[in-house]
Structure formats: C-alpha cells, structure tokens
Amino acid sequence: MPEGDTIYQTARALGRALSGRRVLGFASRMAEVARADDERAFAGECVVRVESRGKWLLMVLAPAGEDDETRQRILATHMLMSGSWHVYRRGEAWQKPRDQARIVVETDEYEAAGFRVPIAKVYTWVQLRRERKIPRVEEDLLRAEFDAEAAVKRLLACDRKSVGEAMMNQRVMAGVGNIFKSEVCFAERVSPFAKVNRLTEPQARGLVKRSRLLLEANVLEDSGDRIVTYRGRKRRTTRSADPGASLWVYGRRGEPCRRCGMAIERELQGDGARVTYWCPVCQPQPED
Ligand SMILES: [Zn+2]
Numbered sequence: 001m002p003e004g005d006t007i008y009q010t011a012r013a014l015g016r017a018l019s020g021r022r023v024l025g026f027a028s029r030m031a032e033v034a035r036a037d038d039e040r041a042f043a044g045e046c047v048v049r050v051e052s053r054g055k056w057l058l059m060v061l062a063p064a065g066e067d068d069e070t071r072q073r074i075l076a077t078h079m080l081m082s083g084s085w086h087v088y089r090r091g092e093a094w095q096k097p098r099d100q101a102r103i104v105v106e107t108d109e110y111e112a113a114g115f116r117v118p119i120a121k122v123y124t125w126v127q128l129r130r131e132r133k134i135p136r137v138e139e140d141l142l143r144a145e146f147d148a149e150a151a152v153k154r155l156l157a158c159d160r161k162s163v164g165e166a167m168m169n170q171r172v173m174a175g176v177g178n179i180f181k182s183e184v185c186f187a188e189r190v191s192p193f194a195k196v197n198r199l200t201e202p203q204a205r206g207l208v209k210r211s212r213l214l215l216e217a218n219v220l221e222d223s224g225d226r227i228v229t230y231r232g233r234k235r236r237t238t239r240s241a242d243p244g245a246s247l248w249v250y251g252r253r254g255e256p257c258r259r260c261g262m263a264i265e266r267e268l269q270g271d272g273a274r275v276t277y278w279c280p281v282c283q284p285q286p287e288d
Contacts, residue, residue: 004175025106054174135174164192
C-alpha cells in the first residue's frame with residue numbers, strides 16, 4: 001500500500017505538472033466524480049494545486065481566474081492497496097491501457113491518470129473540513145504545519161490500543177503505513193504489540209519524532225524540474241549503502257536481525273490484520 005511518502009511524492013509530481021494549468025479534458029468513470037463533473041464541468045477550470053494529507057491526495061480546482069476559495073472544488077482520492085496516479089507528457093506512451101484509467105485530467109502539456117483508484121470524492125472546503133476521514137494539515141507528518149506535541153497527546157490517548165494499531169490511526173498522525181510502523185517501532189526499540197498505556201512519554205515522543213524523520217528522509221530526493229512518471233521506488237530506513245539492507249525488519253521474516261541476529265518475526269496485527277514485523281529481542285513486549 002502506498003504510505004505517506006509515496007502520496008506526498010505523487011502530489012508533488014502531479015502539482016508540478018498540473019498546477020496553474022487549465023484543464024482541457026476531464027473524464028471519470030467513477031459515479032460521484034462524474035456527477036460533480038456533470039454539475040459543473042472540470043474542463044475549462046484550472047488546477048490550483050495538488051497536495052497530500054497522509055494517504056489522501058487532494059487536487060484543488062477552480063474556475064479560471066477566480067480567487068474565491070468558496071468556488072474551489074477538491075478532488076480527493078485514496079489509493080488503498082492498489083491505486084496509483086501516473087503523470088505523462090502528452091504523446092508519451094502510457095504504462096497501462098488508457099481505458100483502464102478511472103480518472104483522467106488533461107492539460108496542454110501533461111496528462112494525469114488515476115488507475116484502480118478505489119475512492120474518489122469531490123468536496124468544497126467547507127465539506128472537506130467536516131470530513132473526519134481526511135486528516136487535517138497539522139496531523140500530517142510531512143507538512144511544515146505538523147504539530148508533534150498534539151500528535152504525542154493523541155497517541156497517548158489511545159491507551160488501551162496496541163502501539164502498532166495506534167500508529168496506523170491516521171487521525172493520530174497521518175502518513176504511517178505497515179512499513180513505517182514496523183521500521184519506526186524497531187528503531188525506537190518499542191514492541192508494536194505493547195499497549196499504549198505502557199509507553200512512557202519520552203517513548204511516545206520518540207515514536208512520533210522518528211515517524212516524521214523516516215518519512216521525510218524518504219521524500220527528500222527531488223527530481224528538480226523533471227516530472228517523474230509513476231514508478232516503483234525503494235524505501236530506506238537504515239543508513240546502509242547496500243540496497244539489499246535498506247530496511248530493518250519489514251519483509252524480513254526469518255532473516256537475522258541487523259542488530260542482534262535473532263530471527264525477525266511477522267504477524268497480522270489488530271482488527272485490520274495489518275502486517276507487522278519486529279525483532280523479539282530488540283523489541284521485547286512488556287508483561288501485562
Ligand atoms: Zn534484534
């Protein structure tokens with residue numbers, strides 16, 4: 001599943017290609033988006049900007065030449081497990097068949113295509129602020145507005161939940177998925193299965209801080225003026241230069257821990273059965 005870093009980079013690439021551009025063509029086979037387009041056509045409007053909020057991608061559109069925020073509409077998409085946005089220069093060969101795109105936004109220079117996008121909604125800003133599912137700017141680990149102390153409080157308030165589940169709650173802090181959850185817990189030597197009420201405040205602060213650091217480290221690489229079309233990318237949480245040693249625990253079941261040599265374990269955690277990797281020696285679970 002794309003995590004916060006992937007969505008951030010996707011938003012950056014889409015924003016670079018589309019921001020300030022007039023939409024020349026718009027098509028969607030998703031009912032709610034198509035309905036919004038019927039009510040007021042997106043074609044002819046301008047893309048104001050594209051931003052990410054945790055795992056949500058927001059494309060802000062407005063009638064050309066209008067500054068009034070109340071006239072803006074926000075196309076919000078969530079990729080869940082399999083969705084992705086691609087950006088192509090006009091005329092460039094697409095990596096997937098065109099008729100598989102569920103949303104297409106065309107400008108004079110670029111085309112953006114959403115493939116297997118499972119969730120797409122259109123909001124005004126008033127509606128978006130009421131939407132509980134979409135994180136606020138200050139809850140997003142990758143935004144300058146991120147409020148770490150408030151996130152620590154929200155994390156500690158999940159007291160009877162496990163650390164792993166609480167970290168995945170996007171309203172506690174937005175952007176962490178299975179990979180960063182596993183890697184951050186390992187880096188902080190905290191068991192993902194410990195109950196939050198067993199955490200000390202410095203531990204909670206450490207988890208929030210490390211989540212932010214690792215997400216940021218994975219979006220630093222910027223492509224400059226180049227627009228990156230979608231492609232797989234490799235995350236790194238260790239400092240190793242060896243590409244085969246880029247992660248501490250994720251995906252390494254049965255392999256030796258990079259710190260202590262013990263076999264890494266894997267389990268499906270919580271109601272969502274979210275995959276979690278950890279080292280039983282470096283991250284001992286406190287006795288209840
Ligand atoms: Zn270990």
